[in-house]
Amino acid sequence: MYSRILASLPIIILVLMIPITVSQPLSTTKPLWFYPMPAYDIAISNDGAMVAVASNGVHVYNKDGDLLWHWPADSSVNVTSIDMTGDGDVIVAAIYNSSEPSYRIVFWKNAGSLSGTPDPDWISFDIRSTIGPEALAVSDNGNYVVAVGTGYGIYFWNNTLSIPSGSFDVSPDYMDFRSSYPLEFTDISSDGMVIVAAGSQTIMAYLNLPITTSPTIYSDSIGCYVRGLDLSNDGSVFAYTCYCIEDSGSYVVYMDAFEWSVLWVSMPLWEQASALDMSEDGEHI
Secondary structure (H helix, E strand, O other): OHHHHHHOOOOOOOOOOOOOOOOOOOOOOOOOOOOOOOOOEEEEOOOOOEEEEEEOEEEEEEOOOOEEEEEOOOOOOEEEEEEEOOOOOOEEEEEEEOOOOEEEEEEEOOHHHOOEOOOOOEEEOOOOOOOOOOOEEEOOOOOEEEEOOOEOOEEEEEOHHHOOOOEEEEOOOEEEOOOOOOEEEEEEOOOOOEEEEEEOOEEEEEEOOOOOOOOEEEEEEOOOEEEEEEEOOOOOEEEEEEEEOOOOEEEEEEEEOOOOEEEEEOOOOOOOOOOOOOOOOOOOO
16 A cells, blocks of 8 residues: 555665674663553653553552552552643543443543542543543643544543533533544644544544534545554644555554645555654654
């Protein structure tokens, strides 16, 4: 599939001959702290001062490994996905409660100043399917939440900081099920105005959802299997990695979200790339 895209793009190949001399063994870096526990997803604040772990419950630590707070007290839910604003002030998580059973989104404000076992500020309606890692995102201002991963649907909550504390069964402000393939990845810009989502063979973008329930929507069937997705903070560009069976390799694709155009495609990686991360300004992948 991407052989056709590559054929239309200018390609420069640089071959660098650099002698490498190793004079001593590489040192091993040890973790500052660790805990033997299941970890299904993780989020970290921009300054590294807070770490939130999706496990049997939500566990929030400081940079020294001290437990700041956790929820629920009895660890009776499985947390399948977690995200945090850059300042650590808002934490959002996806949970599965086997006793009901139900699948919900939970949301905390002022997360950096909490302690003990604080209840969420609000809890969503039952989404009825698991939200996996990278299928949940909160905008950096904490006011918008998006989730996918339940099949073909995308769910968007608007003005999440204004939802009254203690609210339960909170429905999304917007839902859409037009994807032809199950969606597994999503990300959102800092101001919530751009959302990207991707699945096994599709990529999508939703523009202006905070101000309209009739957003501009872009969608493409891409003929490869997406394995990672990331959006710049301003929402202007995003990147995804996907595996193409016909080429027996993976590519990184870099796109303009507003123009919905491919800016560049990487050389074949010849392996199944399983993750992708991009700097906040979209300059480095």
